[in-house]
Amino acid sequence: MTDAPLFGTVTLIGIGLIGSSIARALRQVPLAGRVIAADRSEAVIARVRERGFADEATTDMAAAVKDADLVIACVPVGAMGAVAEIIGPHLKPGCIVSDVGSTKGSIVAQMAPHMPPGVHLIPAHPVAGTEHSGPDSGFPELFHGRWCILTPVPDTDPVAIETLSAFWQGLGSKVEVMAPDHHDLVLAITSHVPHLIAYNIVGTASDLEKVTESEVIKFSAGGFRDFTRIAASDPTMWRDVFLHNKEAVLEVLGRFTEDLIALQRNIRWGQGDQLFDLFTRTRAIRRSIIDQRQDTADPDFGRNRK
Amino acid sequence: MTDAPLFGTVTLIGIGLIGSSIARALRQVPLAGRVIAADRSEAVIARVRERGFADEATTDMAAAVKDADLVIACVPVGAMGAVAEIIGPHLKPGCIVSDVGSTKGSIVAQMAPHMPPGVHLIPAHPVAGTEHSGPDSGFPELFHGRWCILTPVPDTDPVAIETLSAFWQGLGSKVEVMAPDHHDLVLAITSHVPHLIAYNIVGTASDLEKVTESEVIKFSAGGFRDFTRIAASDPTMWRDVFLHNKEAVLEVLGRFTEDLIALQRNIRWGQGDQLFDLFTRTRAIRRSIIDQRQDTADPDFGRNRK
Incomplete structure (x- = not known):
């Protein structure tokens, strides 16, 4: 007897660092019955198939979302409106639509107008990443111990918010909810x-x-x-x-x-005293960041580790 | 048959991150016949004795330098003039006096007036460190692969410059010579x-x-x-x-x-194009720094390494 996964079908749109990290994580944690990867680039889709980190991979975003219970747009924030416009008409009622963009007010403005009734738009931002990009740079532990911020608009279904929170917690994140602004x-x-x-x-x-x-x-x-x-x-x-x-x-x-x-x-x-005071004050914040496990305590980020 | 070390007696003044890293390195590489650690803090001297990374440890700077063939001041740059004034009268002819400060014009101005004839003042700056400080934060590999910049004033004895270069190379550094300014x-x-x-x-x-x-x-x-x-x-x-x-x-x-x-x-x-152009241009410098082994190629400084 096994529990059903949290979502039947999860569709990821945009398979770069973040999208491919989610896909890889979903291979390890049973949160999705099926994972569909969509990207406008043929080369990226070919790479996803080669690496096998999705059940299906396609450049056809409309087709990719039609059975989805959760859609996560993982594209640059300037491209979110265009994605919403393409997928909007094909979303099924009850579907949760989310994203991973680093800005949130703009996501609401760009995506909300294209969401059909019965679809839950819940913008999200996993505060995690590296300086690398592209489908080969992802790894499943990227979200471990990092915060994911959900920014639902007023009147969003609380059950949908709970479900998306559980998804990110399943990927290893801690979840915070706040207003987009x-x-x-x-x-x-x-x-x-x-x-x-x-x-x-x-x-x-x-x-x-x-x-x-x-x-x-x-x-x-x-x-x-x-x-x-x-x-x-x-x-x-x-x-x-x-x-x-x-x-x-x-x-x-x-x-x-x-x-x-x-x-x-x-x-x-x-004015050395003013400089000294600031330079002393700033040390405390570093200590708190390390105490809260948001950075390594190793000197020099651990660069000198053998 | 063994070669004599490069220096008979090396005196380190100030045993923090840099001073204690040099001392630790001198335990591994035969560059000094004897290492004397001097620091104005009794607590630091006690710690040096406890850890045993110098042959002698003292708060008496004048006594610490009297037999020295190389003296390296490892104190904050604002304290270099005071150190030079204390040690100046006790230096023996032929001694090389150097430092590890992050500014160099000011070191020349502060230290040169106190140097007796026959002593070679050669300011130096090992471009290495971590965010930690104090005698417990040092480690012998700190200088490996890092640059050490020597800033001799005109008419400095070339043999003394060569000898100090050899010392830093012995600690694992690459050496560059340039004007203090x-x-x-x-x-x-x-x-x-x-x-x-x-x-x-x-x-x-x-x-x-x-x-x-x-x-x-x-x-x-x-x-x-x-x-x-x-x-x-x-x-x-x-x-x-x-x-x-x-x-x-x-x-x-x-x-x-x-x-x-x-x-x-x-x-x-x-003006997105201007932003995009800058953000593209800056990537190349990162690549060069990694190619020249001045930083790790691991994503996120290797923080995610298991």
Whole structure:
């Protein structure tokens, strides 16, 4: 006697780092009776078939969703509206439609208009990833211990929210529910602005006339190399994030710049105490992140582990 | 028949992350006949004796250097002048005096006036470290594959430069020689400004009224956590770096801010192509850093390694 899986058919649209990690995880955890992988790229679909991490693989998104009990769109946030428009007419009543995008207000705006009655749209964001992209970069443990944020709109069926929560918990995640706008502000500071300043400093470094690129690379272990990891993230995905979370990013960026200019002034005027105070305060946050197992305690991220 | 070690007596002043890493490495590689550890803290000296990674350990810096063939000051850059003043009168002719500070123009200015004739002052900077500090955080492989930059002033004895190069190569480093001012500019972009913006964003995050600190910590895996590692570095050391490399830091910081404001404008006006172009360009630098073995190729710095 075995329990039925949580969902009969799960369809993943977009098989990159996140989509392929979900697919791989679903091979290990019995959350789906059947997994269908859809991607607009023939090459990606061929790769999915080769690696065998879905029961079916197709470029036909409409066909892929027609029997689905759960559809998860794993495409750049700028492409979510187009996906919703294609799949909307083919969704069956009771289906849960979700996504994995890094912005949430924009997902609601793009997808909700295309959802037929009886379909539950529950935007979601697993806060997990690496700097690599594409179907070969996924791995089933990606979501272990990471948070997945659900941002249902008012009046969403609580049972559907519960079911989607159980799905992400089954993948190893912890689940939090919040409003889309609040998500967008939280992620602006914990993810979007950090990515922007990482991209920016790598750009600044490569544009300096008095320091060669070869010097930047050689001496990157002084700190710079940490930023290059994030600045190697997928350009399409990140372009879309900034265009689709403009307001919150600009708000947080304004604060960042204001604070940075205050530090600049401290340096110019030799105000060591102010610098020391900030540098002491910031240590506590690192400690909390490690205590809450959101990062490794190993020095240097464990790079020196033998 | 064994070769004599490169130096008879090596004295390390300041036994934190770097000093204790050198001491530990000298237990494995025969570069010093005798290693003397000096530190102004009784507690640190007690710890050195307990761990046994020096032949002698003392709080008396003057006594510690009197027989030394090589002295390396491993203290925050703001303390280098005071160390030089104490040890200057006790140095023997032919001794090489060096350091491991992250700024170099300031080291020359602080230490050179206290060097007696016949002593070779050769400032040095091993570009290696972790976010941890203190005598227990060192390890002998810290310098493996990392660059050590020597910044001799004009007319320094070439034989002394060669000998110090051989020492660092013996510790596993690659050695580069450059002028102190150029070092300070290169490190401003590869290390100092990256640290400043890491400290700054952690400060900004903890000051936001609309996002709680608990949210920042929970969702830090979106990118923010990477910055907290660097922002957990030693506050005294980093205060001193900014105060002692003011000019170069302010120059690079000006460029960083100018570039960031251009990105901010791109976001405000929805100029996705400019964002995409930058985000594509920055990937190449990451690749070069990995190719030159200055960082791991593992996704996410290898955090997910089992």
